[in-house]
Amino acid sequence: MISTSEAFSILENLKYSKRVMELPLLEARSHVLAETVFSPINMPPFCQATMDGFAVCLHDSLQYEIVGEVKAGDFYTNELKPGQAVKIFTGAAVPDSAQAVIQIEKVTVDGSNLLLEEIIKPETNVRQLGAQIMKGAIALEEGTFLSPAAIGFLTGLGFTKVKVFQKPSIGIVVTGNELVSAGENLSSGKVYESNAIMLQTALFDANYNEVSLYKVNDDFENTKNALEKSINENDIVLVSGGISVGDYDFVGKALESLKVETLFYKVNQKPGKPLLVGKQNEKIIFALPGNPAASLTCFYVYVLPTLQRLSGISHKYGSDLxxxxxxxxxxxxxxxxxxxxxxxxxxxxxxxxxxxxxxxxxxxxxxxxxxxxxxxxxxxxxxxxxxxx
The missing domain is CATH 2.40.340.10 (MoeA, C-terminal, domain IV)
Structure with missing residues (x-):
């Protein structure tokens, strides 16, 4: 039996390769960038009004002449002379010959005559070209988690797809003769099986959606066949139950017969002492305790950090919080x-x-x-x- 810190150390030092795939941005959400991306444009690509008002070519008076209008999506091509102004709306391009935008609440309009309430300084209410990011600058670095804001940022720069680290596929193997599905008749000696849906829900909540379920009775050959199938078809296998030392706990023997290397078995912790972690090539197998609270505890403490590291997230084992x-x-x-x-x-x-x-x-x-x-x-x-x- 090993300590929790020894178990963490073994998992920290596991060697595995991360796979890269290219995905459209919407499908890339909740993945991790596998490349550093650079901005192909200035953002904003022009000087931009930050509120509704008037773009003005500054002069020494508070009085201006209104000579036009600029809506979002338009571009004013005429050159403003000192003392001239154009009505402008939030997000619209500020004319090159205007130096500031006065908000609409601080002016009086009489036909084409505009009267400002106060002197306005250059660059007021103007978002400068490239204020968010300049062309060629790093937009997001490799290893960035693609949150909704990150997806929106990349889309605003014109990206349609990016390279991300591929998430692992996960198999859940549920063992136990005593288990019946919820909704079925609960006869004497039986309990409702809850670990499968519990682990599936925990995986879905963590944005791991490629999950396959395998159910098997407490029989050596059936257990071995189910484990072999799940290991062949998935990157990570979670086994629920059958890992203790009872007469009908066949998981350990089946994993041994499949040449799965045991990284550790039994951790000096409660709950979750009979945890086994094994490896076959780059496939990782977590044989979790059958007791539901122990199984879920081991998921959060050991399984989830491993999934995150395989997905490109620099996550450590243990907690500093x-x-x-x-x-x-x-x-x-x-x-x-x-x-x-x-x-x-x-x-x-x-x-x-x-x-x-x-x-x-x-x-x-x-x-x-x-x-x-x-x-x-x-x-x-x-x-x-x-x-x-």
Missing amino acids: KKNLAHDYAVDNPRSQFLKASIVDDSVTILSHQDSGMLNSFALANALVYVPDGNYQLLKGDKVSVYLI
Whole structure:
């Protein structure tokens, strides 16, 4: 059995290649840029009015003559003389011969006569050419997560597609003779299977949508065949259950027969002690505990950071985020713990129902609190490590 820090170190040092693909911008959302992109244009590509008003060719008087109008999308080609102005609208191109825009609330209009309430300085209410970015400058660097704002920014520069890191495909293998699907009759000795939809939901929430599901009974050959199929068809395989040492836990033996290299098995933590992580070529297999809360804990702590690193996100294992504990808490456990918790403002409360088979408190949690093993007292206000979920 290894410590959590040893498990993190093994995963940190995993070697794998990231694949690159080119996608249209809408499909590239929630991916990570695999190239540094440079702006092909100045943005804005002209001097731009930042509000409705009048573009003026400055002179020494507050009185101006209105000689035209510029709507967004138009371009005023005539040259303004000192003392002349054109009505202009937000986003429209400011004539080259105008030096400023006076907002419409600060003028009086009488026919073609314009009277300003105050002296206006050059460049007032004018967004200069290239104010956002100049042609040839770096728009976004490799490794940037493509959020809606990033997609909008690239589209505004004229991009239609970009190179991104391909996200891994994921297989979920669910084992257990005791499991039945929700909606079916729950006979004696059976429980409803929830891990598959729970893990699928967690993956979808993290923007991993290429997910395949494999269900298998507790039988060695069936387990081996399902694992072999899932490993062949996916980049990452999550196995739910069957990894302990019971007579009907066949996952470990099946992985061994498939020549899967065990990177580690069993971590000194609670919940999630019987976690196995293996590797076959560049395929990574996470055999998660069958208890739902343990399975989901291992997903957030170990699986999700691995998926993010494969997708081009520079994500580390472990958490540097600290929050103030909202209450005293006594620690008395030989294993490190990941405790379901709720963060409100800058403080965190450890919830009840911490059993590895219970999801009711997990449903109310927005964080996990990491508590190192030992026998000691945490006091209200102490800083504790937290994982946001």
